[in-house]
Amino acid sequence: MNKEPVSIVVQSTGIDVVPAIIQALKRLKPDWHYGAWPCEIRADYAIVWKPPSELFERNPLLKAAINYGAGVDAILSMESVPAHIPIIRLEDAGMAQQMAEYALYGVIHHHRHMQIYNAQQRDRVWLQHEDRANLQRPVVGVMGLGEMGGHVAAKIAAFGYEVRGWSKSKRAVEGVQCFAGSEQFSEFLSATHVLVCMLPLTESTRGLVGAKTLAALPHGSFLINAGRGDHMIEADVLAALQSGQLAGALLDVFAPEPLPQDNALWSHPNVIVTPHIAATTPIREACAQIVDKIERMERGELVSGVVDRSVGY
16 A cells, blocks of 8 residues: 655745745655645645744644754744644754854954954055964854854864854864853853854853853953844843943844844944844755655654754754
8 A cells, every 4th residue: 555645834934935945845755745834735744934833733643843944942932833743953954054154254353353444444544453473363162062053163163263162061072172061151251252152042041141251251352143132131242342341243143133223233333233144044955854854754763853842952
C-alpha cells in the first residue's frame, strides 16, 4: 500500500515569503502537497513564523511545527503551538556567515574610528586620527556561543582579533578564550572592548545588556547587538553613550520593531541603526534543511533543532 504524500502548510506573519518557500520546496519535493495559510489542507507539518492559534486548531494532527528562522523567542512568547506538537528550529542555513560579516563590520568600524571619518566627510574635513605607533586591535567579546555565536566568534578570531566568548555553559571554540556561567561573566567583560550580543532570548538573558553589564566594560567600549531587542535596556545604553562609557553602538534589533520615529537612537551621532538585517533566512538553503528534517521524521529518526520550551531554545 502506497504511503500518502506528505502535506505541508506554510504561514508567515510580516514579510510574505510563503510563495517563495512553497516554490523552493516544490523543486525539491514535487510529490508533496502544499498549502499557503489560510487554506483547507490538513497538514502533517507546518512551516511557520509567528503563527496564529487557528492554524493549529484546524490541524490537530500535526507532527511538528518548523519555525522559519533560528530565533524561537517569538513563537514561544505567543504560546500558540500546543504543548504536544514539537517545535523545530532551523540551524544556520547560511545565516551564521551573514552574522559574522555584520559583527566584523561593527568591529572594524570601531577599531578604525569610522564614526569620526563619517562625521568629517559631512563637514568636508581632511584630518587623520590613526596612531601608527600604537594601532592596537580591540579585544572582542561574543556573548552566546551557539550555532550562530560560535561561528561569529571563530570568524572574528580568524581575522586576527583577540576574541573572548561567554555562554551559559562551557563551550570550546577554536581560537577563542571561553568563559561560562555567572561566576565568570565579570571576568569576561573586564577586558572586552567590543561586546557582541548573540544570545538567545530567555528570561535569564532579557535585559542583560543594561547598566551593570555596560559598567563592567572598559571605558569607551563599543556595543553590537544582533541578538534580540529585549536583551538591551535602551535607557541604560543611551546613558552609557552619554557618559562615554560606550563610544558607540551598532544596533540591529529593538523592542519594539520597527524602531519608533521619535526614538533617540535614530539621531545619535555614534549609533548605527539597521532594520533587523544582520542575517536573513536564505530560502533555498532553509528549504533544503526543512526537507531533510521532514524526511528524517518520516523515517522515524531523531532530528536536531528540537526546541526545549523549558529553556527557551
